[in-house]
Amino acid sequence: MDNALNPSEKTSPKNYLSIPQYARELGLSRIAVYKKVKNGQLPAKKVGRHYVIFFEIKEAGRPSSRPEKVIQKEGYVSISEYAEQRGISRFTVHQRIRKGRIQAVKCGRNYMVSAKETVKKTTRPFKSVKNIKKVKDLTSISEYSRRIGLDRAHIYSQVKSGQIEGKKVGRNYILAKQTVGSKASAETITGRYIGIPQFAKILGISRIALYKQVKKGVIKGRKVGRNYVIAVEDIRLSFGDETARQVQKEVSDE
Known part of the structure; x- marks a missing residue:
């Protein structure tokens, strides 16, 4: 069975923001932030259909942008991508996330699934048979x-x-x-x-x-x-x- 999220993981300060969250924090419009992401002015990563902006949390609490090599190490996939990899519906993935059976984080209105979940086995497979x-x-x-x-x-x-x-x-x-x-x-x-x-x-x-x-x-x-x-x-x-x-x-x- 998939491991549930630890309470510390749920309450720890986030080092990523969605475009709407970033726009509200800096007092910018979402369109302006989106254009900066598309132009490469903001280091971001696309997870499914949405962009996620990663930050390095400083002691003062003010975030600063993270380099691209750190962004690539985050290892997240969208619900749609995870559902396609596992051959299950997006609704099923969402339910398992809400129950804590799949490790995921919320960014804005969307969930991101940890890449570690993609290598876990959900059930014991049958022994392969050559002929039905x-x-x-x-x-x-x-x-x-x-x-x-x-x-x-x-x-x-x-x-x-x-x-x-x-x-x-x-x-x-x-x-x-x-x-x-x-x-x-x-x-x-x-x-x-x-x-x-x-x-x-x-x-x-x-x-x-x-x-x-x-x-x-x-x-x-x-x-x-x-x-x-x-x-x-x-x-x-x-x-x-x-x-x-x-x-x-x-x-x-x-």
């Missing part, structure tokens, strides 16, 4: 319709009406291949798997990021028809019992 294994005891509506020669819409309507027993995993219905029509069998088999959208919600990452990790083999997934599912047992081995219990509760509540 297909689940032999499950079938999708598409596969079942091809096997018996019926239209997918017809199979779907039968599943919805209860004529064919299936279980919803994520946004898709899964059928037990061996005993289609047996509710107990379908629930027993599909209760061992979770869909990508559901698991992404539990992990707090985007579905696209999770899908890419499954495709690359970073996370062990299994293909059912055209969709991927993740086994609860694989989640337990790689993420621990607590995450596995959350997943098991999610699939049981459906």
Whole structure:
């Protein structure tokens, strides 16, 4: 888990200012300060879409501009850049910052994430697999319709009406291949798997990021028809019992 900010870090005097803060302190307009930054008169660094002006805190309390080589050593990234690197949404990053799980500092109205956070591991990765294994005891509506020669819409309507027993995993219905029509069998088999959208919600990452990790083999997934599912047992081995219990509760509540 990411380390929370220390109280001393939150209360220590800042050695950086946003353009609006700098403008208020010196009694200048923000446009004038922005032009000085663009012209190179003020040493500043761009973090995401915004500029940050760094200072050296003197004993008298009056800041003086810092050289560029010191600015480059600060090592901050914006929320957008951090979210893109981690494959998660900006909203998720912002939430983790507010909870103290990601080390960040506030400059003006914007947060900057410490570059140290970009090298931390948030979870234990799955062992890489070369090939995605297909689940032999499950079938999708598409596969079942091809096997018996019926239209997918017809199979779907039968599943919805209860004529064919299936279980919803994520946004898709899964059928037990061996005993289609047996509710107990379908629930027993599909209760061992979770869909990508559901698991992404539990992990707090985007579905696209999770899908890419499954495709690359970073996370062990299994293909059912055209969709991927993740086994609860694989989640337990790689993420621990607590995450596995959350997943098991999610699939049981459906």
